[in-house]
Amino acid sequence: MLPYIPGQRWISDAENDLGLGTILTCDMRSVTVLFPAPGETRVYSTKSAPLTRVAFGAGDQVESHEGWLLTVSEVEEQQGLLTYIGLHSDGRLAELPESHLSNHIRFQKAKDRLLTGQIDRNDWFNLRYQTLLNAGQQATAPIQGLSGARMALIPHQLYIANTVASRYAPRVLLADEVGLGKTVEAGLILHQQLLSGRAERVLIVVPESLQNQWLVEMLRRFNLQFSLYDYERAAQYPGQNAFEQAQLIICSLELLTDHPELHQQAVAAQWDMLVVDEAHHLEWSETAPSAAYQCIEALAAETGGLLLLTATPEQLGKSSHFARLRLLDPERYNDFAQFEQEEQQYQPIAEALEALDQDTLSAKQTKAISALLPETDAQALLALLQQSDADEAQKLSARSQLQSQLLDRHGTGRVLFRNTRDTVKGFKARQLHRHALEVPEVYEVAFSVPELATQLTPEQYEYQNDWCDHDPRFHWLLDHLEQNKGDKTLLICHSATSAMALSEALKVDTGIHAPAFHEGLSILERDRAAAWFADHEAGPPVLICSEIGSEGRNFQFARHLVLFDLPANPDLLEQRIGRLDRIGQQHDIQIHVPYFEGTGQQVLLDWYDQGLAAFTAPCPAASALFAEFGDLLKSQISSADIDALQGLMQATTERREVLNAAMHAGRDRLLERNACRPYEAQQLVAAIAEQDQPEPLQNWLESALDMFGVNIDETSSSSWHLTPGEHMMNSDLPGLDDEEGFSMTTQRPVALVREDLQFFTWEHPFVRALQDQIIAGGLGNNAVSLFKTKALPEGTLLLEVLASIRCSAPKHLHIGRYLPPTTLRFLLDVRGNDLGAKVSFESLSPKLSKLKRAIARDVVKLRQEQIRSLVDKAEELANDHLPTVVEAAQLKMQSLLYPELERIKALKEVNPSIREIEVRALELEYLAVAQAIENARVYIEGIRVIVTN
Numbered sequence: 001m002l003p004y005i006p007g008q009r010w011i012s013d014a015e016n017d018l019g020l021g022t023i024l025t026c027d028m029r030s031v032t033v034l035f036p037a038p039g040e041t042r043v044y045s046t047k048s049a050p051l052t053r054v055a056f057g058a059g060d061q062v063e064s065h066e067g068w069l070l071t072v073s074e075v076e077e078q079q080g081l082l083t084y085i086g087l088h089s090d091g092r093l094a095e096l097p098e099s100h101l102s103n104h105i106r107f108q109k110a111k112d113r114l115l116t117g118q119i120d121r122n123d124w125f126n127l128r129y130q131t132l133l134n135a136g137q138q139a140t141a142p143i144q145g146l147s148g149a150r151m152a153l154i155p156h157q158l159y160i161a162n163t164v165a166s167r168y169a170p171r172v173l174l175a176d177e178v179g180l181g182k183t184v185e186a187g188l189i190l191h192q193q194l195l196s197g198r199a200e201r202v203l204i205v206v207p208e209s210l211q212n213q214w215l216v217e218m219l220r221r222f223n224l225q226f227s228l229y230d231y232e233r234a235a236q237y238p239g240q241n242a243f244e245q246a247q248l249i250i251c252s253l254e255l256l257t258d259h260p261e262l263h264q265q266a267v268a269a270q271w272d273m274l275v276v277d278e279a280h281h282l283e284w285s286e287t288a289p290s291a292a293y294q295c296i297e298a299l300a301a302e303t304g305g306l307l308l309l310t311a312t313p314e315q316l317g318k319s320s321h322f323a324r325l326r327l328l329d330p331e332r333y334n335d336f337a338q339f340e341q342e343e344q345q346y347q348p349i350a351e352a353l354e355a356l357d358q359d360t361l362s363a364k365q366t367k368a369i370s371a372l373l374p375e376t377d378a379q380a381l382l383a384l385l386q387q388s389d390a391d392e393a394q395k396l397s398a399r400s401q402l403q404s405q406l407l408d409r410h411g412t413g414r415v416l417f418r419n420t421r422d423t424v425k426g427f428k429a430r431q432l433h434r435h436a437l438e439v440p441e442v443y444e445v446a447f448s449v450p451e452l453a454t455q456l457t458p459e460q461y462e463y464q465n466d467w468c469d470h471d472p473r474f475h476w477l478l479d480h481l482e483q484n485k486g487d488k489t490l491l492i493c494h495s496a497t498s499a500m501a502l503s504e505a506l507k508v509d510t511g512i513h514a515p516a517f518h519e520g521l522s523i524l525e526r527d528r529a530a531a532w533f534a535d536h537e538a539g540p541p542v543l544i545c546s547e548i549g550s551e552g553r554n555f556q557f558a559r560h561l562v563l564f565d566l567p568a569n570p571d572l573l574e575q576r577i578g579r580l581d582r583i584g585q586q587h588d589i590q591i592h593v594p595y596f597e598g599t600g601q602q603v604l605l606d607w608y609d610q611g612l613a614a615f616t617a618p619c620p621a622a623s624a625l626f627a628e629f630g631d632l633l634k635s636q637i638s639s640a641d642i643d644a645l646q647g648l649m650q651a652t653t654e655r656r657e658v659l660n661a662a663m664h665a666g667r668d669r670l671l672e673r674n675a676c677r678p679y680e681a682q683q684l685v686a687a688i689a690e691q692d693q694p695e696p697l698q699n700w701l702e703s704a705l706d707m708f709g710v711n712i713d714e715t716s717s718s719s720w721h722l723t724p725g726e727h728m729m730n731s732d733l734p735g736l737d738d739e740e741g742f743s744m745t746t747q748r749p750v751a752l753v754r755e756d757l758q759f760f761t762w763e764h765p766f767v768r769a770l771q772d773q774i775i776a777g778g779l780g781n782n783a784v785s786l787f788k789t790k791a792l793p794e795g796t797l798l799l800e801v802l803a804s805i806r807c808s809a810p811k812h813l814h815i816g817r818y819l820p821p822t823t824l825r826f827l828l829d830v831r832g833n834d835l836g837a838k839v840s841f842e843s844l845s846p847k848l849s850k851l852k853r854a855i856a857r858d859v860v861k862l863r864q865e866q867i868r869s870l871v872d873k874a875e876e877l878a879n880d881h882l883p884t885v886v887e888a889a890q891l892k893m894q895s896l897l898y899p900e901l902e903r904i905k906a907l908k909e910v911n912p913s914i915r916e917i918e919v920r921a922l923e924l925e926y927l928a929v930a931q932a933i934e935n936a937r938v939y940i941e942g943i944r945v946i947v948t949n
Contacts, residue, residue: 004031005080009098011116013050019103020054036103052117056084057868063102070096110943111871114782115864117857122850124780127703128942129802129841131774132823134700138762139816145192147688148763150221150751154583155681156419157181161188162684168921169304171328175418177618178311178578183217186275186307191222195763197811199272199305201247206277208252209519209548212527215250220755223765226250234262243269257291267298273305280310284323300327328415329915349406356399361385373405375906417675421618428588430581432615435594437472447599450638455600457494457565468505473564473594478510480592481541489542490555492576493564496520496546503544518546556582562592566604570614570622591615600637603645607633611652621659625652694746697762704770719745719757734765783944784856785848792948797863801826801874802942805885809932813925819889819933824878830866832873859947871943878938889933897926
């Protein structure tokens with residue numbers, strides 16, 4: 001009798017994506033099979049056809065070609081063809097001949113694949129189990145979204161990102177001082193929001209000069225692929241909303257202000273997050289807000305989350321600072337006078353916080369804290385601190401809770417995060433070098449003109465192409481470069497014309513090709529110039545930047561900063577110095593100011609140096625001092641009145657000390673407390689450092705890449721190069737769509753110095769795609785193994801079953817925090833007894849050996865009924881665990897979400913910065929999570945048949 005009968009349904013072991021095939025003809029030599037789903041026919045040798053008979057059993061659910069489902073109760077066979085009898089999906093009794101089975105049936109479930117002979121390797125089964133465990137661990141990790149960035153583990157950045165990203169639609173101002181990493185903080189927040197599902201559509205609006213920097217930074221550090229939009233890109237979608245054609249977009253502020261129709265499209269595109277860099281450029285007054293401010297205001301009103309970034313929140317005065325807070329929450333910040341009044345209350349709060357740092361509170365301190373926190377729970381905590389017999393651990397907890405309530409309920413700490421160099425250590429010293437020069441004859445006329453711009457940039461007065469030949473500052477620059485040949489120097493001057501003239505003069509006089517870095521260059525040209533300057537071997541010793549061209553750029557690898565002229569605003573001075581004075585700077589920063597004696601240049605230099613002390617450290621009061629003394633200073637600069645400067649200098653110094661002291665006593669102390677709580681920040685660092693151990697990820701990767709047929713070449717002790725193998729599985733693994741592949745490392749220190757390597761963590765898109773394909777796909781979800789042992793009779797059957805308890809829920813609920821994919825393992829004997837607790841996976845797996853596939857299929861066929869029965873038993877055991885797992889998840893959810901819900905409700909009563917939408921979102925989240933957990937179900941993830949020998 002022939003092994004194949006026309007009308008039978010078989011699947012191809014070699015091409016199981018063809019779906020169900022139907023036997024057309026068969027003779028002694030060959031069998032012809034039609035696969036109706038793709039419309040393809042295959043002819044195989046009868047003796048070696050890679051085919052497996054499809055046969056379902058009682059309890060299976062099968063689909064007809066008409067789309068209805070049948071739950072099989074019995075199977076009849078006539079002349080080699082099967083007929084399935086059972087309950088129709090509408091509840092009636094029905095029959096389904098195998099010829100009427102759906103052609104599109106895919107065998108992904110473990111039991112289906114096992115019983116149809118699609119048997120996998122032992123090592124694949126082992127990998128699947130390890131992947132399930134890893135996924136569960138990552139889902140519960142408190143650092144999810146924070147550990148995958150290519151960055152040093154800097155506590156204050158991690159703390160801010162973790163605090164902000166955990167909120168629903170966060171709206172905050174990131175205002176760390178220059179060099180403390182606001183872009184990294186924003187990227188971390190975006191990464192966590194996108195990974196957790198809290199955000200899907202993000203728009204980043206930046207000055208035109210910073211577009212490419214943000215694009216590269218988001219990809220290089222966070223593996224976030226943004227689309228860069230300019231007018232040409234937007235014009236590719238006529239008749240459509242261009243901003244709806246991508247999920248993650250970066251565009252310039254100028255694009256939106258210059259093209260009202262594109263601004264309208266952006267407003268209508270419904271974003272989850274809006275990020276605005278250099279937000280101090282958004283000028284505002286109650287009567288005449290700027291076009292840029294109105295542009296962002298319209299976007300912010302239609303967007304849930306908003307991140308504003310600026311290193312100088314009060315650069316344009318307190319009213320402008322208020323205006324940016326107004327963008328974050330127009331209901332909370334709607335009265336400037338009230339805002340000013342609130343700021344006066346910061347000092348008592350800061351004093352209360354410091355009092356709680358002490359072991360005991362005086363009666364006066366207790367009374368002050370009681371007035372600030374009149375709520376019942378706070379009063380109970382204060383009473384606890386007064387009890388002499390209270391446990392020290394309880395007192396410590398009480399002090400911590402009271403401090404948290406003070407920080408939560410007062411001031412702008414919830415919406416404004418500002419770290420300063422006083423609190424973030426590790427910065428190098430700043431050393432000023434003054435280089436006094438005589439006024440050349442060619443500039444005497446220019447310095448006689450009492451105008452500020454002319455005093456500061458005399459080369460621009462009646463501009464001449466050859467001014468460098470006569471300017472002593474240029475000749476000083478030549479000497480400086482000659483004396484510091486091994487160092488990198490960044491030169492900043494006010495205008496692009498001066499930068500280009502200096503660049504050309506250097507090339508003519510010395511042969512040095514120093515690029516001019518200015519706003520007239522395209523973004524690509526600027527990036528190339530910056531990359532060339534960064535090359536320590538082949539790059540030029542100096543880069544010449546204009547004021548605007550250098551904004552937002554980081555050149556901390558340079559050691560010398562030359563201020564060819566001085567900016568008229570102290571915040572611009574700090575921004576210039578901040579190009580070098582950043583985290584990661586390895587050397588003390590040498591600041592050089594060549595200036596002309598007896599001119600307005602000396603007046604301004606003296607005021608910055610002596611009055612503000614702005615060269616040795618940032619001056620927090622600089623904006624306020626400039627607003628107070630700016631007009632008098634400008635008049636003295638214009639007149640170059642050196643003698644009159646002394647009185648201004650003394651007044652500025654005295655006022656600076658008063659303002660800095662007041663800021664430190666009030667607002668700055670309060671903000672610094674809230675911007676980084678050291679203990680919590682260090683816990684985040686420690687958790688990420690623990691997960692950074694490369695061995696677990698590397699071991700898992702080796703197995704997974706081998707399973708998918710990816711080639712691994714070890715290029716060093718810390719890096720691999722991955723390329724698609726000749727027989728690589730058809731998969732969507734990012735980066736392997738061409739033969740070149742890519743190089744990677746799992747070690748953070750290596751990734752920080754080798755930007756040519758991708759940094760693999762459990763959060764990397766490639767790793768997550770690999771995990772998803774293993775878990776969601778069928779590969780590795782069954783195996784048949786031989787267990788050589790004398791403890792059991794030969795031929796004894798054991799069944800190892802992997803089950804998971806999980807629930808389907810919207811991604812933004814982040815359900816894994818409460819109910820991670822819970823993997824259960826059972827090892828059943830023929831009587832259904834579970835031996836899993838006695839025989840661990842780790843001890844059993846190394847003792848198992850593979851069976852030839854043909855023998856494995858025979859084992860499954862002969863023991864099919866036993867296998868079905870034991871799988872049902874395993875599912876029953878898993879369902880016994882379900883109530884316990886669900887109850888634990890509900891309790892965890894209540895312990896995490898309910899206190900937060902109650903806290904935010906109470907907080908809203910005393911702190912108007914809490915928005916109603918936040919409270920409502922948390923209430924809805926609480927109800928949705930509870931419902932999702934109740935819908936948790938058991939899924940069979942893997943079955944391994946073990947036969948003893």
